[in-house]
Amino acid sequence: MVDTTKNTQIYATWGRKMAKPVNPNVAGKMIAKAKRPLLVVGSEIVDNGQLIEKVVAIAKKGIPVAATGHSITALIDKDIGAKYINVHSLGHFLGDKNWGGLDGQGPYDTVIFLGHKKYYLDQVLAGLKNFTDLKNLAIERHFMQNATLSFGNLKPEVHLEALDELIENI
């Protein structure tokens, strides 16, 4: 079992409400239980074959995928129905109860983030934290203070291991 809760040093933003560090098995179960989850994938996966594999594996568990930036280029031929959207716009729409979602099936309740630039995602999460009641789960290599739950700061190899464990638990 990978412990992803240790190194939760904050480098980007500040506030009183902070993400709870989470272990991959718990995160996995939470995703499995979510009624309307959405996996939001960022462009940092594009040159990282291993991360792409993990994204595909999560998607294959039935989680719809929003591909932000140009991450869609790495997912287009993976048969997981990923849809492109700008992450700042997505952050805006996610807080709107009238948004039909990427598939027209209505708003989401749990949003999972993977493959984003730390400083950029942290800002998008700041918006979601302050203005929505969504559950935001960061399964990034870095501690995302503004998520609801987040892995700590991890070495790349530990991160991959953690993602495997998470996938097993979905």
Add this chain to the structure above:
Amino acid sequence: MSDLETGHFSIDDLENVQITIGKIVGAIEKKAKEEGVEVGPTPKPGISGLRDWDYTLLSRYQPVYTPVCDQCCYCTFGKCDLTGNKEGACGINMEAHQARETLLRVITGAAAHSGHGRHILHHLIELYGEDKPIDVGPSNLVAPNIQLVTGIKPETLGDLEEAMDYVEEQINQLLATIHAGQEGAAIDFESKVLHGGMLDHVGMEVSDLAQVSCLGMPKSDPEAPLVEIGMGCIDASKPVLLVIGHNVAGVTYIMDYIHDHDLEDKIELGGLCCTAIDMTRYQTDQGQKPQAKVVGTLAKELKMIRSGVPDVIVVDEQCVRADVLDEAKKLSIPVITTNEKIMYGLRNRSNDSAADIIEDLSSFKEPGALILNFDTLGEVAPELAIKMAKIRDEIGIKALPSDEELQELSAKCVQCGACEMDCPANLPIMEAMRAGVENDFSKFEYLHDLCIGCGRCDQACPKDIPVLNMIEQASRKLISEEKGLMRAGRGQISDPEIREEGVNLVLGTTPGIIAMVGCSNYPNGTEDLYKVADEMLKRNYIVVMSGCSAMDLGMYKNEDGETLYEKYPAKFLAGNLINVGSCVSNSHITGTAIKVAAIFAQRNVTGNYEEIADYITNRIGAVGVAWGAYSQKAIAIGSGCNRLGIPVVVGPHGSKYRRALIGKPYDEESWKVYDARDGSEMPIPASPEFLLTTAESIEELFPMLAKNCIRPSDNNMGRMIKLTHYMELSQKYLGHMPEDWYKFVRTETDLPLAKREELLKILEAEHGWEIDWKRKKILSGPTMKSDVSSQPTNVKRLCKGEC
């Protein structure tokens, strides 16, 4: 006395009393009436003057807040936790506080530009007098922003003062609303943000008009000279004088001294940031060669100082690192401050003789001097550089670590990751250290272009490893090759150019204007700018550059060894590449849009902001890109564009501005305009779909640019061209057809010719549109009517029959 609207009068018997009245309410209207000029409804609008227009924009483009800090510590009630949109002790909630923070940022930027404008205007009036005519090239509309906002049609330097007075008064009013216990509604802070942005463009315009008129800068000149740029173009074998900042006023005295004393070949004059751009423009309007070389942007500041190459550093104002003096001291480089905004605790030597100052600084009695007397500055800086070069040579100043030291330093690294976490770009420093131990420094070299030269890694490292110096040492070969060419800022787009190109822009046959502006906080290095400009130029967009982006673009060459400035002409025509100039020249970008409305469409400009902004919003396909936006000035510039309906995309770091303005394409109610012919409502496609937003990578940026150049008034040819680029760029960079392409189709002739049949089939099969296949015509499907003579407007009173 009440008849006296403007001008001067003296009171007999009271000697030396002169009262100048230029701001009495109604004065502008009266003067305009006398001159037969029509004045719009809002000359010199106050904070609430354009509130209705702002509300129109903000109802379609809602503020999206992404706080960097969830607390507020403005007053001593606090600090207050505003998490979850809670209220603080004064009653303000998170939303309103974030909007207030944006406002503070915007007016800080506007104050920087207009403070600069006021300084240089005063200085030039002192030299040339109030009656010095404004001369910016072949234009009747010489001051589009000033005239639009204030109603003043300036003809002389003195006239610019009145515009400046207005800007300063308004900025003060806006600043007052930041105080605790003032505005409580986010949306009204937002309206104030837009007001601040508008003021910024007036302040910038004053600055550039004044300097272009007096300092011999290119006047709307597409043939403005090409100038050398890059760290590699500095000849370190000569005494090197480095100038940093944004206000060229004092520097011109240095340039004159060098010129008058035949020192041009004996001294190397280099500049960083916008002062550099303006130095290359100085006295070139009559064909004189530029005297200075451009080192680059803020990102090169610390790198250049730490290279040890400069012998003297002169700073003026804005975007100058606060640690210049400390860093320079370590390498025995004297620093001269020349502007009250930056004085670094140095002794004021303005009244001392040049010889005394040179003596004190060259003997290291003092690390630098404040010199506000520009005549003295003009002599001290170059003479001191010549003297210091020898002295520093003799001391044998050593700046960067040697290769052996690089390896030793790499070995000190304990791979703790602190540097990477603190690095604004999260650069892979640990990997470079690991390779460094093995004597492989290529990974440091790789970091050079990505690194914004902030020095945070050094501060973070528990082992005191000078990471930035290591990157620079490992990259010295790369740096020596960093040489390019930039076109010196040409100034305004002239009226005749607008007449020639305006129709193509308005009808959409020129696919759009891409204005690449702003600073050097890029997510992925400077080369991305080249890639963006190159792609859009090949596609016939007009690409307009300014400020730091204009510099960085000049550092890259195509396969033929040409920079884009060499390859593309610089007229205001499709497929041309324009550098308008320094930071304050950004006003010429909005000025161009205003000119299109005024000159091409014959709209009245004077004091008529709402109508012109409405025209631009619906008709001019322009998108601003501030890919490396870092400063408060950048968000001020962006907000000024936004109030005119010009959308702006910033790079991912721009999310730290904490607020964006993004529409909801799925909310059909917000995508409607009136047809000014009869006031009827017409649906429009969601473009531009934002006024301010971020993109993650340039691959994402490309289709965003093409799509957001689409405007309701495009004719079929224009829409077809724009849609073609949107589809192609989406396919090229995102690997797929954009999902929403069909929403922009009004009729079959909007479809790209080569793909028309294929796309019609998709419309029929996937979207249920009815097609008459014999005539290849769309019978039903589109939500919009295709009526190119319609007159889209957001302002009901501009419709026929309305008032």
